[in-house]
């Protein structure tokens with residue numbers, strides 16, 4: 001597979017469409033097994049997760065609902081620290097089996113600040129599916145229940161992930177190429 005260029009940077013193939021789809025089906029099958037007979041409420045976090053969520057959803061056989069949310073973070077007051085607001089989360093999660101869909105967990109900061117808001121609504125259960133996990137970058141421990149790939153600390157694009165807004169449209173995932 002040839003390299004791609006996004007803005008001024010060159011990226012090399014890292015996870016092909018075939019490899020991604022095979023793993024995504026395995027993740028969905030794990031959910032199908034673990035939630036057999038239940039109804040699952042998925043929360044996909046925009047923007048990056050739109051492609052992952054769409055493919056993942058096609059492999060589900062359990063009763064499944066989905067909602068897409070956008071997280072906006074800003075600095076709160078001294079006492080509140082970082083504040084994360086979810087746009088688009090309209091349903092009451094009380095008593096539901098909730099599963100978060102993330103394209104990538106890097107430092108863990110995003111979910112670290114968002115999870116307490118979901119817990120506050122007292123779902124019956126709350127689990128996390130992450131397609132990619134940059135484990136060595138962890139600054140905030142996040143309990144990831146289903147991981148697609150543990151990846152090294154190299155910037156990746158494609159399959160929903162962007163570099164400065166571009167590159168989301170590729171069906172495979174590409175890694176920043178070493179300089180020539």
Ligand SMILES: O=P(O)(O)OC[C@H]1O[C@H](OP(=O)(O)OP(=O)(O)O)[C@H](O)[C@@H]1O
Nearest residue numbers: 046047048103104105106107108109110
């Ligand atoms: O673990 P963290 O270090 O917090 O990084 C993970 C977050 O980064 C990405 O989103 P991004 O902020 O790039 O937004 P986007 O999905 O809209 O491109 C990804 O979708 C996660 O939400």
Ligand SMILES: Nc1nc2[nH]cnc2c(=O)[nH]1
Nearest residue numbers: 106154155156157161162
């Ligand atoms: N596109 C992209 N977004 C990220 N957010 C956190 N890590 C990454 C990464 O490697 N690539």
